[in-house]
Amino acid sequence: MRLSRRVTAIEESATLAVSEKARVLRARGIDVAALVAGEPDFDTPENIKAAAVEAIRAGFTKYTPTSGIPELRAAIAEKLQRDNGLQVSPEAVLVSCGAKHSIYNFFHATCEEGDEVLIPAPYWVSYPEQVKSCGAVPVVLPTREEEDWKVRPEALARALTPRTRAFVLNSPSNPTGTVYSADELRALGAVLAGHGTLVLSDEIYEKLVYDGARHHSLAALVPELAARTVTVNGFSKAYAMTGWRLGYAAGPRPILDAMAKLQSQATSNATSVAQRAALAALTQDGPDLARMCAEFDRRRRFMVERLRQIPGLTFAVPQGAFYVFPRVSAFLGRTPAGGARPLASGTDFATALLEIGHVAGVPGEPFGAPDHIRLSYATAYETIARALDRLAAFVAGLR
Numbered sequence: 001m002r003l004s005r006r007v008t009a010i011e012e013s014a015t016l017a018v019s020e021k022a023r024v025l026r027a028r029g030i031d032v033a034a035l036v037a038g039e040p041d042f043d044t045p046e047n048i049k050a051a052a053v054e055a056i057r058a059g060f061t062k063y064t065p066t067s068g069i070p071e072l073r074a075a076i077a078e079k080l081q082r083d084n085g086l087q088v089s090p091e092a093v094l095v096s097c098g099a100k101h102s103i104y105n106f107f108h109a110t111c112e113e114g115d116e117v118l119i120p121a122p123y124w125v126s127y128p129e130q131v132k133s134c135g136a137v138p139v140v141l142p143t144r145e146e147e148d149w150k151v152r153p154e155a156l157a158r159a160l161t162p163r164t165r166a167f168v169l170n171s172p173s174n175p176t177g178t179v180y181s182a183d184e185l186r187a188l189g190a191v192l193a194g195h196g197t198l199v200l201s202d203e204i205y206e207k208l209v210y211d212g213a214r215h216h217s218l219a220a221l222v223p224e225l226a227a228r229t230v231t232v233n234g235f236s237k238a239y240a241m242t243g244w245r246l247g248y249a250a251g252p253r254p255i256l257d258a259m260a261k262l263q264s265q266a267t268s269n270a271t272s273v274a275q276r277a278a279l280a281a282l283t284q285d286g287p288d289l290a291r292m293c294a295e296f297d298r299r300r301r302f303m304v305e306r307l308r309q310i311p312g313l314t315f316a317v318p319q320g321a322f323y324v325f326p327r328v329s330a331f332l333g334r335t336p337a338g339g340a341r342p343l344a345s346g347t348d349f350a351t352a353l354l355e356i357g358h359v360a361g362v363p364g365e366p367f368g369a370p371d372h373i374r375l376s377y378a379t380a381y382e383t384i385a386r387a388l389d390r391l392a393a394f395v396a397g398l399r
């Protein structure tokens with residue numbers, strides 16, 4: 001079967017593929033301790049569910065305007081002003097089927113064949129694949145674990161070229177949990193302001209920050225960039241609404257209008273009922289967010305503490321999102337107890353850890369960091385405890 005070049009050029013989402021693999025193993029009765037999912041294990045808060053039920057009962061089940069219901073776009077514009085200091089009109093907000101869709105719209109509305117998109121590594125798996133899906137070229141900007149995986153302004157200045165169409169910023173970061181301070185963002189902003197590049201600021205983990213870290217929006221800190229920055233956010237992480245598929249983008253009208261035009265020919269509006277639910281999430285902020293965030297923090301501290309006790313593992317302590325991203329290269333060349341051959345790569349490590357140790361994490365390779373493994377703490381405390389016991393035993397058993 002002849003398939004398009006664009007689809008042949010991309011990989012399936014590795015995070016979703018590993019989640020599915022762990023689910024299948026569990027369905028077969030294998031007791032896998034999974035630290036895979038990039039989704040909160042909490043249920044969607046009751047007030048949000050109630051708003052959706054009410055919307056269904058009231059017959060709010062028809063198409064809505066492509067860009068979203070006016071009340072939700074207005075509530076998002078207000079949220080961006082209140083929480084993020086961003087001045088956007090409701091007309092410059094586009095509601096889409098998840099932040100993943102918002103990002104897809106952005107790349108497809110702005111990138112030509114051959115344009116380069118600068119992506120700091122480690123990166124969320126979908127950025128380079130989406131860039132490739134529009135015929136553009138992902139250019140990786142490496143960062144160092146010893147520097148908390150932060151892009152340095154000098155490195156950014158060196159990496160920007162006349163071909164750079166967009167720069168991707170993701171703070172708090174998936175998979176590293178890195179959170180940039182206001183000063184660090186201003187320093188990057190000063191470099192970006194001197195270049196014509198667009199900026200995609202993916203702020204989906206903004207509410208999940210710990211240790212006193214604060215989230216800042218680049219376009220608010222560096223106003224010169226506002227006309228070239230599209231800010232993306234969504235409901236999946238902060239409100240435990242992954243399955244509802246609702247995200248949004250806001251920024252300069254010409255780009256947002258183009259994204260809306262593209263969406264009008266692809267998905268039309270995001271689900272009507274989910275939009276009403278999201279409106280409740282934004283306008284009736286309940287105690288759930290603080291409760292979930294406190295629990296993530298408790299798990300984060302536990303995981304960090306336990307990982308520190310495993311000789312040979314190194315990692316930058318995450319300050320945001322819900323992942324730890326340890327380096328496993330110290331174990332390469334060694335053979336797991338019950339294994340047939342030495343571990344040759346981080347992916348080998350993750351595979352053996354799953355098959356022999358029954359712990360699932362996501363190999364670092366699709367995040368652009370092949371010596372690492374991503375462990376999610378968006379799962380029950382007991383599962384984390386069991387997984388870390390097994391991980392420690394697995395490492396201790398390496399010969």
Ligand code: PMP
Nearest residue numbers: 098099100124174204234236247
């Ligand atoms: N950005 C990042 C960094 C993510 O980890 C995710 C994963 N869910 C998304 C965007 C997309 O989220 P969603 O489509 O569920 O809104």
Ligand code: GLU
Nearest residue numbers: 013015016037038039174
């Ligand atoms: N973003 C989450 C993750 O990284 C969910 C899966 C996905 O969409 O990639 O695991």
